[in-house]
Structures are given as structure tokens and as C-alpha cells.
Amino acid sequence: MNTIILTVFFLTVLLRLVSMVISGINERKLKKMGAVEYGKRNSMFLIVAHILFYLSCITEGALKGAFFYDNISYAGLAIFVASVAVLYYVIYSIRHIWTLKLILAPPGYHTINKSALFRIVRHPNYYLSVIPELVGFAIFFHAWGTLLIGMAIYLIPLVNRIREEEKVMKLEFNDY
Numbered sequence: 001m002n003t004i005i006l007t008v009f010f011l012t013v014l015l016r017l018v019s020m021v022i023s024g025i026n027e028r029k030l031k032k033m034g035a036v037e038y039g040k041r042n043s044m045f046l047i048v049a050h051i052l053f054y055l056s057c058i059t060e061g062a063l064k065g066a067f068f069y070d071n072i073s074y075a076g077l078a079i080f081v082a083s084v085a086v087l088y089y090v091i092y093s094i095r096h097i098w099t100l101k102l103i104l105a106p107p108g109y110h111t112i113n114k115s116a117l118f119r120i121v122r123h124p125n126y127y128l129s130v131i132p133e134l135v136g137f138a139i140f141f142h143a144w145g146t147l148l149i150g151m152a153i154y155l156i157p158l159v160n161r162i163r164e165e166e167k168v169m170k171l172e173f174n175d176y
Contacts, residue, residue, distance in 0.1 A: 027101060029096065038104065042164060060145055064142055087129040123165070
């Protein structure tokens with residue numbers, strides 16, 4: 001059973017890495033079209049914070065000897081898998097304009113998604129994917145210190161990103 005859990009975990013991590021490739025492809029296409037990137041420094045802080053959060057969870061889990069066979073790890077894995085599923089739904093929903101960075105496509109190419117998910121949850125990528133992803137990852141590794149301290153640190157650039165995104169979208173779109 002331990003092998004199955006670890007296989008599911010690593011496949012989900014692989015899917016998360018694939019999302020980074022999708023982001024890079026979309027970013028290059030958007031920039032070729034004249035898209036504008038906002039909050040570059042904050043995006044870099046988010047990327048670094050994300051990587052450090054992952055590494056801290058893995059380190060804390062290894063030091064504690066987390067064995068990934070208890071209900072706590074199962075719960076963390078379920079949250080993590082669900083968050084990656086939501087991520088791919090968001091990517092599917094906004095397709096070619098989805099990136100890890102705050103990039104606004106040229107006028108006429110960038111539209112506001114008004115589906116039920118985006119109306120109910122203002123930023124589903126952050127609230128239903130990124131935050132649960134980190135929580136699930138930490139729980140999977142029993143990384144309680146990282147969950148508390150690392151999440152508090154991570155929320156600083158994430159809140160900045162959400163504020164920047166809100167500001168940019170309100171300036172660019174009348175119906176936002």
C-alpha cells in the first residue's frame with residue numbers, strides 16, 4: 001500500500017510540474033502577442049516561496065521519519081490530489097491565458113471568465129488550488145512546522161499577488 005501512495009503522490013507532483021511547462025508555453029505566446037507582465041518581483045517571491053515550502057516539507061518529513069501509511073498522510077494526499085485537479089480545471093477554463101505569473105493579454109484576447117466557479121470563488125486558482133496544494137503537501141509529510149510558519153510566510157506574496165491582480169483587472173476591464 002505504501003508504494004501505491006507514493007506512486008500517486010509522485011504522479012501528482014509530476015502533473016504539477018507539467019503545469020509549469022504549460023505556464024511557460026502560454027507565457028511565451030502571450031508575450032509574443034504583446035502581453036504585459038505585472039508584479040515581476042512578487043512573482044519571483046511566490047516561485048521561491050513555493051519551492052522553499054516544498055523543500056521544507058520534504059526535509060521536515062524526512063527528519064520526522066514520515067512513512068506515508070497513516071490516515072494523516074492519506075488525508076494530505078487527498079487534499080493535494082484534489083488541489084491539482086482544481087488547478088487543471090482552472091487551466092482548462094482559461095486555457096491560453098493561464099500562467100504562473102501575472103500577465104495580461106492584449107485587448108481582445110484576454111476575456112473575463114464568468115463561469116460559476118469564477119463567479120463563486122473570485123480567485124479559484126489561489127483559494128482552491130494553491131493554498132490547498134500547500135496544505136495537502138505539508139499534511140502528507142506531517143510537516144506541521146512548515147505548515148504554520150511556511151504558510152504564514154507564503155501568504156505574504158500570495159496576498160500581494162491577489163491585490164495586484166485585482167488592481168490590474170479593475171483597471172483593464174470595465175466588467176470585472
